[in-house]
Amino acid sequence: MDIEADRLQGKLDYIAARVAQLRESRAQGHDALLADQVVVDASVRRVQTAIAAAIDAALHVVVRENLGKPRDHGDAFRLLGQAGVLRDEVLPNLLAMVRFRNLAVHLYAEVDDEAVWAIMERDLADLEGFVAALAARYLRPGGGNGRTA
Numbered sequence: 481m482d483i484e485a486d487r488l489q490g491k492l493d494y495i496a497a498r499v500a501q502l503r504e505s506r507a508q509g510h511d512a513l514l515a516d517q518v519v520v521d522a523s524v525r526r527v528q529t530a531i532a533a534a535i536d537a538a539l540h541v542v543v544r545e546n547l548g549k550p551r552d553h554g555d556a557f558r559l560l561g562q563a564g565v566l567r568d569e570v571l572p573n574l575l576a577m578v579r580f581r582n583l584a585v586h587l588y589a590e591v592d593d594e595a596v597w598a599i600m601e602r603d604l605a606d607l608e609g610f611v612a613a614l615a616a617r618y619l620r621p622g623g624g625n626g627r628t629a
Contacts, residue, residue, distance in 0.1 A: 498530035531581040
């Protein structure tokens with residue numbers, strides 16, 4: 481099966497938009513951000529949905545490229561790593577973000593505001609790298625169908 485370029489592009493655009501919003505919120509600084517529970521809650525949701533979109537994009541590529549059968553959401557990223565789509569060094573942070581997403585969805589009362597800040601401080605570049613890696617490999621410049629690499 482071929483990659484559905486429009487579908488993949490939509491997921492990657494969504495991730496990029498959430499990351500931009502998170503960077504904007506992060507610019508307030510640690511203390512100001514954590515003092516405003518509305519901003520914290522919005523940040524949790526943005527992280528959660530950005531990761532969900534990354535999972536969706538990863539699963540789409542894994543299935544369409546027949547890279548294996550992922551046992552769980554994190555396994556989709558591992559399979560992309562094994563296929564050379566993602567660099568090994570980004571996998572631990574992507575897997576940690578999947579765990580955070582699961583916590584935010586299922587055990588939301590246990591989400592630590594500092595954990596949200598930590599993701600915003602150190603892991604956004606890995607989401608951007610994920611977007612760039614999939615776009616470079618599976619999307620033509622200008623959003624056309626097909627692969628470039």
